[in-house]
Amino acid sequence: ISLLGTNIWYADRGEYDKIKDEGHLKHDPVEWTARWEEVIDEAEAKAYTRLQEHPQGMGFCHAYWPTLSAILAEDYDIQWRSPSQMNPKILFD
Template identity: 35%
Template sequence: MITKSDQEVSIADVKLFREATGCPFSECVSTLNSMDLLLRERVLLAAKTQQRIFYDPIEDEPEYATAFATAADEAKASVQIQGLANRRGSSHLLWAEKAKILRERFDIQWFSPREMNPFVTFD
């Protein structure tokens, strides 16, 4: 289980997040402080290595490549079987299914683009 961090975010982390997202400083502070510790760690790593729209850096780990490919294929098939593919909001269904597969079958905690990008609205 992931728990919220009792540790407040550092000024350096807020500056990094602000530079990467362009969001106001105070919103960056409150957003980072409200994140679970693991999510915060992944978002800050993404802020260092990615541009604008973040994805979970765990996706870059070679040892998880097969798990991510399998989860992506199975999630896509599941959403298509339900007749929900290519509809408004279907990306959220796809991400939820992918996260479930990764968690249940591969014991991988993966954060969706929505979770990694709290200031972005996805359709």
């Protein structure tokens, strides 16, 4: 729990380079900010609404992540990088 609190503390101060990732995949440090937490549920709902006619099986992330990124940028002024952008050597499906 202390790692989570520390990461949030760094993110809210813009000290993204000090945030420690858990696990094997890198995540955009903006995900630790209070601003992200305030808007992510709403942004995700908007993304799913935009993609409601899109098949949501294998490969859906390749439509979802750019859509979510655009919504975060346009509606919330958050510049977010997807897991595929943060992990260029990993293949996602």
